[in-house]
Amino acid sequence: MIRTRLALAALFVAVLAAPAAGQGGGRVYAVDGDCDGRPRTLVRMADGYCLGRVWQRTGNDGPRMPRGLLELPDGDWLVTDLGSWDAGRGAVWRMSPTADGGVRWTRLIRGLSMPHTIARGPDGRVYVAEMSRILAFDPARPDAVSAAVEGLPDNRLHENRHPLSSFVFDGDGALLVNVGAPSDRCLNRAGAPVRDAQGQCAEGAEQGMVRRYAPAGRGRWGPDWTPWASGLRNSVAMVRHSSGPVFQAENSVDLTTPARPFDEINRLTAGGHYGWPYCTDMATALPGWTARQARCGERTAPVSLLPPHAAPLDMLYYEGAMFPQLRGRMLMSWHGYRRAAGRVVAIETDASGAPLTDRPARYAIYPQGSLPYPAEAPAPRARVLTPGWNAQPGRHPQGSPAGMAVARDGSIWIADDRAGAILRIARD
Structure with a gap:
């Protein structure tokens, strides 16, 4: 009996000490001081910036895996909640600031399947991609x-790859919609290409592309679509510049080495083929496909490489007032878990929104140091706003930035889905 009571007491203590749902061990953002009215996290930032903690999940209220952010006119926010990597467990929440500095959560829509992108449409309504x-x-x-x-493909994570859809509105009102590739490299279990009668990837007819849906009026788009840009493994991060061009950040294939392949920034144009599953980097045939099959010289090359496995999940142009030095820059979240990821970067751009690049160039890695890009490849001229966002036990986890948004005051809001947190970059 005594032994049983001791065991029950130990179990009770273990339950009390367990990390809160949505955080996991070591995923708490400790705070100390003030960051423009929010508790200041201990993440080391670039000079002139601080990272405040708006909210972090500690119980059962609020999103489990926050992904997309959209500010409303009254100061509230809409937040998409992936919920889990299983269908039907996602939601859209409304986050309302309270007088004591906290937030109040209201679940508006439930039962969604992996919602991610959220944006206001040209008709004033809010659009959500699941x-x-x-x-x-x-x-x-x-x-x-x-x-x-x-009718987008039901591309479940554990049956296929890349289940998340995303979208941007083109200048003529068309919806440009990401449909991720159903596999990593279009290979079978033996590592041989899955080819059609023409010798090309048999998975590329309807997936691994950005589709164009023409507007049908009254806030609807017809069921018919056309392939707009193909050869794209996963276009979760897309943005349209005010002058018209559309850019995409490619999550490249999952080779086991941390040194390659490099992720990419592509300028998307109608009819372009950007390499998946044949080519990576600037023009390198991927394992499983011969150079003759890949025909990399015929593919549209990236405008810039990104660090290997950076896993970009969002990109936007900064036009806020808080950071004049960032105006016009392309902000990008690098969500991956490897040594180059866990960062928010600001990339210099030209008048068309295209990234300015350098050759040769290097990219930073955690815990310290840097590695070179390929010598003749273009690399983004970027400033890392979060240089110290690697995991530091007792202080903060490695950053997992997913969706971003620029608030009306010019601060940059970030959803960290692994830590279940909403964060805010402000002027230090």
Whole structure:
């Protein structure tokens, strides 16, 4: 009996000491001091910047895996919640600041499948991309949800790859929609290419591309689509510059070495083929495909490389007032877990929004140091805003920035899905 009581007491203590849901061991952001009105995290930032903690999940209230952010006119925020990598467990939440500096959560929509991108459309409604469709709703009436686009592939994570859809609105009102590739390299279990009658990847007819849905009026888009840009493994991060060009940040294939392949920034144009699953880096045939099959010289090359396995998940142009030095720059979140990821960067751009590049160049790695890009390859002229976001036990986890948004005051808000946190970059 005594032994049983001791065991139960030990179990009770272990339960009390367990980390909160959504955080995991070592995923808490410790704070000390003030960051423009928010508790200041201990993440080392670039000079002139600080990272405040807006919220971090400690119980059962609020999103489990926050991904996308959208500020509302009244100062509230909409947040997409992936929920888990299983269908039907995602949601859209409304985050309302409270007088004591905290936030109040209201779940507006539930039962979604891996929602990610959230944006306001040209008609004023809010659009949300989940795994197999794009929804539209009015935040004042979240019960009245309609489908803007349906029939996207049901690309489940553990059956295929790349289940997340995303989108941007083109200048003519068309929806440009990411449909991720169903596999890593279009190879079978024996490592041989899965080819069609023409010898090309048999998986590229409807997936691994950005589709174009033409507007059909009254906030709807027809069921018919055209392949707009193909050869793209996973275009979760896309952005349209105000002058018209559309850019994409490619999550490249999963080779086991941390040194390659490099991720990419591509300028998307109608009819372009950008290499998947044949080529990577500037023009290198991927294992499994011969140089003759890959025909890398015929593919559209990236405008810039990114560090290997950076896993870019969001990109936007900064036009806020808080950081004049960042105006016009392309902000990008690097979500991956390897040594080059866990960063938010600001990339210099030209008048068309294209990244300015350097040759030769290097990229930073954790815990310290840097590695070279390929000598003749273009690399982004970027400033890392979060140089110290590697894991530091007792202080903070390695950053997992997913979605970003620029608030009306010019601060940069970030969703960290692995830590279940909403963070805010402000002027130090």
